[in-house]
Amino acid sequence: MKALCWHGKGDIRCDTVPDPKLEGPRDAIIKVTACAICGSDLHPYDGYMPTMESGDIMGHETMGEVVEVGSEVSNLKVGDRIVIPFNIACGECFFCQKQLFSLCDRSNPNAKLAAEAMGHSPSGLFGYSHMLGGYAGGQAEYLRVPFADVGHLKVPDAIPNEQALFLSDIFPTGYMAAENAEIEPGDTVAIWGCGPVGQFAIQSAWMFGAGRVIAIDNVPERLEMARTHGRAEIINFDEVKVFDQLQEMTKGRGPDRCIDAVGAEAHAGGSVDSVLDKAKAAMFLGTDRAHVLREAIMCCRKGGTLSVPGVYIGFLDKVPFGALMNKGLTVRTGQTHTHRYLQPLLEKVVSGEIDPSFVITHRAGLEEGPDLYKTFRDKQDGCIKVVMNPNG
Incomplete structure (x- = not known):
């Protein structure tokens, strides 16, 4: 065959x-x-x-x-x-x-x-x-x-x-990502990554009663699909700083629920952490580029939930665990x-x-x-x- x-x-x-x-x-x-x-x-x-x-x-x-x-x-x-x-x-x-x-x-x-x-x-x-x-x-x-x-x-x-x-x-993966996010009616849900899993996470967030869905990517056709088919507000991370934009959009509180639908191979323009991740991967000193995970932790509101359907492979560094703990975030992951x-x-x-x-x-x-x-x-x-x- x-x-x-x-x-x-x-x-x-x-x-x-x-x-x-x-x-x-x-x-x-x-x-x-x-x-x-x-x-x-x-x-x-x-x-x-x-x-x-x-x-x-x-x-x-x-x-x-x-x-x-x-x-x-x-x-x-x-x-x-x-x-x-x-x-x-x-x-x-x-x-x-x-x-x-x-x-x-x-x-x-x-x-x-x-x-x-x-x-x-x-x-x-x-x-x-x-x-x-x-x-x-x-x-x-x-x-x-x-x-x-x-x-x-x-x-x-x-x-x-x-x-x-x-x-x-990808449909069950996007759906479980939204379920793991513990979305309550009216919540603001931010989703990093508008690839196929991200698109289904957007659809599923609405099914769980989200009040707003904000989709983050830098690929124009993915963002357009999220905007038109997914009815999401969109952020192009090449054009604005994601943290600042989310703060503005949520009046300083941050999104209630954050979904990392990117995982190990995150791209983030010229951010310092992403440049270091890419360099380490090139030298076989690390595998995972965890920029999105770090950013989602920093952006999520206090007491919020971070759902991670994105696949990670090995050991991560520079993860702001202090922010995760002190903000009282819940993290749910898994295949x-x-x-x-x-x-x-x-x-x-x-x-x-x-x-x-x-x-x-x-x-x-x-x-x-x-x-x-x-x-x-x-x-x-x-x-x-x-x-x-x-x-x-």
Whole structure:
């Protein structure tokens, strides 16, 4: 089959690789009908994600048609059309029973490796390093789905692929980010990053009753999408100092809730901390550029909440923990417990409350994937979200 494979920093290739096979009784194989490039895919693409190996298949936003099921998968049959959560969960362990699916204790076969870096291992993830399981990703013609009996959402025939695909990751991620922000009716919510997760965080903030949503970025087409489709007030951080602007917009109080939808690869013009972060990354003295996290801590009102769906990888420095503590901020983070949100968010799509396809700007086949990784990373050609049909 064809698949997009990682071969080093900035090197994604469309390779021919062996077809996946069932490896356990709870597995399924799907023929991939739609997949996407996620902002999180840029971390391995840019060389910041450790334990990647040459030939690893990329991708974790995937849906498709079931072509084979294991002997213990009784709730799927050949021909079913399903969305696959980006994280892998057994459905039975202590954490899965608490619906903390991204913390599953059984789905990462390399848990010891992850625990060395994090203290404990999160769940396995599709296409996202050997530290997180070494699972083949979904930017391919076919995908093996472990724990398929719990790791799927059946899609109604009336819902097209482009409305269903983002239930695999970015819609639940934006929604959980807004939920974690503990938004109360009328709150002012500031969201850093107007990429796809940020766009869904904007939509979700309104669902939770926000009174104002302020979106922060420097890419014109992203800001325009946030303004027009997201009904957000916008700040271009290339034009104004974000802290000063937010202070002015909130009469000196600061936003009630802040969401960091950027994560490890923040850009912040010529700010001193971002220049230092970039220099350290270039010299392999650090991985994460945490400018947004620092800025959100400083901007958030006293007693407010900071929600962090943006992915961080390693150790951060220059984090104003004194401000965090003395302002009495609540911080909530985590990979998305995707399984928890599949059915409720599907119902919002079916009802017409939201059409998630609004973020799509580029449609392609797998062969165009390597070039589109660069286009997406470099924010060229108005690229906000890439969707591919590997079998189209």
